[in-house]
Amino acid sequence: MLLLLDILTTAAILFVVAVGLLAIFGVLKIINFAHGAWLTIGAYSAVVATKLGLNPWASLPIAFIAGALLGGVAELLIIRPLYRRPLDAILATWGLGIVIGQLITLAFGRDVQLIPSLMSGTIRVLGADYSVYRLFMLLAALAIGAVFALVVEGTRLGLSARAVIMNETLARSLGIDTERVRLWTFMIGAGLAALAGVLLTPLTSVDPNMGVAWLIGAFMLVMVADASYLALAVACLVFGGAQVLVSTFISPVLGGISVAVLAALVLRISPRGFSRA
Amino acid sequence: MKASLLTTAAASLLLATAAHGADSGPILIGVPVGLSGANSVVAPSVVQEAQLAVDEINAAGGVLGRQLKLEVADDASGAAGAQKAFDALIYQKKVDALISMETSAARNAGLPAVSKGRTPFIYTSFYEGHSCNKYLYVDAWVPEQQVPPIVDHFAKEKGAKTYFLIGSDYAFGRGMLGFTRSYVEKTGGKVVGEEYLPMDGADWTPILSKLKDAKPDAIITSTAGGAPNVTLTKQMRAAGIDLPYANLAVDEGTAKSMGADATGVYLSASYVTGIDSPENKKFLEAAKKKFGDDLKTPNDLSVPEYEAVYLYKAAVEKAGSTDPAKVIAALPTVSFTGPRGTITMNKQHHAPLTMYLGQVQSNGSVKVAGTFKDVDPGDQCPNLK
Numbered sequence: 219m220l221l222l223l224d225i226l227t228t229a230a231i232l233f234v235v236a237v238g239l240l241a242i243f244g245v246l247k248i249i250n251f252a253h254g255a256w257l258t259i260g261a262y263s264a265v266v267a268t269k270l271g272l273n274p275w276a277s278l279p280i281a282f283i284a285g286a287l288l289g290g291v292a293e294l295l296i297i298r299p300l301y302r303r304p305l306d307a308i309l310a311t312w313g314l315g316i317v318i319g320q321l322i323t324l325a326f327g328r329d330v331q332l333i334p335s336l337m338s339g340t341i342r343v344l345g346a347d348y349s350v351y352r353l354f355m356l357l358a359a360l361a362i363g364a365v366f367a368l369v370v371e372g373t374r375l376g377l378s379a380r381a382v383i384m385n386e387t388l389a390r391s392l393g394i395d396t397e398r399v400r401l402w403t404f405m406i407g408a409g410l411a412a413l414a415g416v417l418l419t420p421l422t423s424v425d426p427n428m429g430v431a432w433l434i435g436a437f438m439l440v441m442v443a444d445a446s447y448l449a450l451a452v453a454c455l456v457f458g459g460a461q462v463l464v465s466t467f468i469s470p471v472l473g474g475i476s477v478a479v480l481a482a483l484v485l486r487i488s489p490r491g492f493s494r495a
Numbered sequence: 496m497k498a499s500l501l502t503t504a505a506a507s508l509l510l511a512t513a514a515h516g517a518d519s520g521p522i523l524i525g526v527p528v529g530l531s532g533a534n535s536v537v538a539p540s541v542v543q544e545a546q547l548a549v550d551e552i553n554a555a556g557g558v559l560g561r562q563l564k565l566e567v568a569d570d571a572s573g574a575a576g577a578q579k580a581f582d583a584l585i586y587q588k589k590v591d592a593l594i595s596m597e598t599s600a601a602r603n604a605g606l607p608a609v610s611k612g613r614t615p616f617i618y619t620s621f622y623e624g625h626s627c628n629k630y631l632y633v634d635a636w637v638p639e640q641q642v643p644p645i646v647d648h649f650a651k652e653k654g655a656k657t658y659f660l661i662g663s664d665y666a667f668g669r670g671m672l673g674f675t676r677s678y679v680e681k682t683g684g685k686v687v688g689e690e691y692l693p694m695d696g697a698d699w700t701p702i703l704s705k706l707k708d709a710k711p712d713a714i715i716t717s718t719a720g721g722a723p724n725v726t727l728t729k730q731m732r733a734a735g736i737d738l739p740y741a742n743l744a745v746d747e748g749t750a751k752s753m754g755a756d757a758t759g760v761y762l763s764a765s766y767v768t769g770i771d772s773p774e775n776k777k778f779l780e781a782a783k784k785k786f787g788d789d790l791k792t793p794n795d796l797s798v799p800e801y802e803a804v805y806l807y808k809a810a811v812e813k814a815g816s817t818d819p820a821k822v823i824a825a826l827p828t829v830s831f832t833g834p835r836g837t838i839t840m841n842k843q844h845h846a847p848l849t850m851y852l853g854q855v856q857s858n859g860s861v862k863v864a865g866t867f868k869d870v871d872p873g874d875q876c877p878n879l880k
Contacts, residue, residue: 220704228700328535329791330725330752340735346707349733352700420733422697423725425536431697465701470692471664473701 220346221466227352229458230359233451234417236436236443237366238410244383244445245403246297248307252315253436254429255322256285256408260415261424262322265331274334277416285412286405293404298397315433323426331424338420351420358417362410366447369406379403383445438481442491449492456492457481521564522557522817524549524804525590525614527580527597527605532572533694534598536721540748540791541596541619541800542567547785548804558808559815566590570601572719573694577601578608585612591817594803596620596635596796598719599666600694606631613819615826617807617840619799621765623670627876630819632826632840634806635799636848638674638743639873641763644852644865645715645741646678648761653739655712657687661702661727662717664691671717671743687711694719699730706736717743720796724749732756746794751859760855764795765848766835767861775834793834802833806840843879845872 235257242250250256263284264277272280296314300307337354340347370376378399381389390396415429422428439457443450457477465473484491526545528538542565549563557563566588568580577597584590585608593609593616602618609616609630617632624637649655658679662668668691676686687709690702706714714736718724724745731740741761747768750757768779778801782790791797807822809829814821830839840846847869853861 220707224700224704228698328530328539330536330722330749332752332754335733338733340733347735349730349735351733421726421730423722423729425722427531427535428697428722431695461698462701466704470690470696470702474693474696 219344220348221462223343223348223352224466225455225459225462227356228462229451229454230356231352231418231421232435232439232454232458233359234355234362235411235414235432236439236450236454237362237447238407238414239436239440240407240443240445240447240450241366241403241410242407243440245379246307246400248297248304248311249437249440250404250407250411251308251312251433251437252292252318253411254431254433255315255318256289256411257415257418257429257432258322258426259288259318260285260412261333261419261428262326262331262415263412264333264416264419265326265424268333274336278413281412281416282409285415286409289405289408290401292408293401297404298400315429319426319429326426328426333419333424335420336417355417362413363447363451366410370447375399375402435477438477442481442484444491446492452492519561521562522592522811523564523566523588523590524807525584525588525593526565526567526595526800527570527577527584527593527601528567528595529572529576529597529601530567530569532576533719533721533723534572534596536749536752537596537746537794537796540794540797543782543786543791544793544797544801545594545804547782548801550785551781552804552808558811563804563808570597570605572598572601574600574604577604581605581608585609585614590614592617592807592822594619594800594807596800598694599623599626599670602626603666615807615810615819615822617803617826619803620796623667623674624872624875625670627844627879629879630823632806632823632844633875634803634838634840634846635795636765636850636870637845637872637875638671638678639875640765640848640850640870641743642671642675642678643870644850644867645743645761645763646675646682646684648852648865649713649739649741650682650684653713655684655739657685657709657711657713659688659706659709659711659714660686660690660716661699661706661714662689662691663694663696663719663723665694665719667719667744668694668717672715675715675717675743692718692723694723696723697726699727703731703734703736707734711738713739713741715741715743720744720746721749725753728753728756728760746792746796747859747861748792748794750855750861751792754859755857757855757859758857761852761864762855762861763850763852764861765850766793766795766798767851767853767863768793769861769863770834770851772834772836774832774836778834798834802831802835802838805831805833806838842872843874843876845875847871 239253260281263281267277378394442453460476464476570577570580596619621635660672662672810825814825827841850867852865
């Protein structure tokens, strides 16, 4: 059924966009309001890669690395000094997002940029033509989720990160270098955001403000998922599904607010959201 | 002795500043435009055209011996930003006139300030029609001029009987598609779907799924200019939809930035760069010479801006001053022959225009498929004499 595919692919896109924000929220306990700007950085890395004549697929690793490096710089210069003032750190990321947006505008102009699509066309699925790229996004979300799970469950960094998520002071007293964990997590979160930005380019207009629309949705999803990536996947399915169903059967205008309304309802009923940790 | 010298100096300074903007000094033209937000993609070309007109007029001696000066303000393509921009231009900068292209949301939000500040306002954007204000004049098209060529062409050449309409949820989107629906039904067609998304919405998936279910013969869309056009067209092509598709809100510049996705899209405009007239050739050469590689493609949202500056100049010269009452009395009586032909805003503050039906080619250019001379705007403001 087309509707089922719409729900699954919408959930996949939401997951890809929000997973970077989740990582940063879990470990650093702050919402990176520059997340939208990092989506934009990723998309514009693809613009630069295109201008340099590279294969469009090369822009995926390039965007991740660019996002991660810039994330590292941001963490060292802006987040770390504000470690004891998390609310100010959140405000700082909001400002950072604005600054990045303006820098991109100064460098590239306000125009919509043209990037060759990673893949195009439709494929016959369950008796109907469906967009190949949306199906690819489903695979991409599963792949990113799997790699993320691998890092969290199977690496030393993941172990340290989970310790920091549970109790940072205790983790530090056990000898874990929490500053390094925070830096690496921010870099990975920023890199994932940039990667999501590139993956979004065939679906959206590439301009300096493209990330802003995704920020609020991602923020709601992360609030509901708390620090658990499994909870994030569930939230994306439930909220993405609700968005598609409301848009299809009631109206797209109401569908746009369904994520926000549902997030508020879920948090009212269960303050820790979908996570059970 | 010193005190009286000081008083004389102060008095003459006061007189000088009072005189400024009244009979000497530059004539200030305010340009509130969407430098950020949905219109940020098209705003730069609007500002360029205004600058081109102002520079040409100043080089030829200005208006009534005074130079023209532009004051550009960002209205963020929306109502909140427009209130700030209009207030700043009308009350702080004290502009003599406003000449600009903006979203309908921004225009509607700014009109109260225009009335209160008694500032002539030439609106240079195509829009949904029926916006009436003593100080407002429009030199761009309304649905009565833009829609019939498209629907007639689809019905006659493509045999289209059922239509699916998609738009952005604001005055322009709803107004255009409302008129389209009534024209389609009046000419014997049927509308099988009409869907809207908020202006900043980027996910058209559910609407496109509904479109596929409805199986229309043709699609007509009316989104906000710029980013929404691009996202809708990209997603439509990604979903494999290639029905006859007319876009009521796209211009050549945006079509170029959509690349291959825009091929085959129909548009109906009062300006295309391919207009074969001496005025258009002269205009394009002057624009290329002034801006070189930075030139943003002149389009249906920016060329009316260029002509509006000249129309204001003609009105001020006819009125003999920048006094708002005299200028708005003169505006419907003056004409300017520019890239779009001869424009006179004499039909209830709107102007008859020659419309071109075009189709986007694979290289981004627009091929003219039909020309409709001096299409009447209809009854836009029957209460404004």
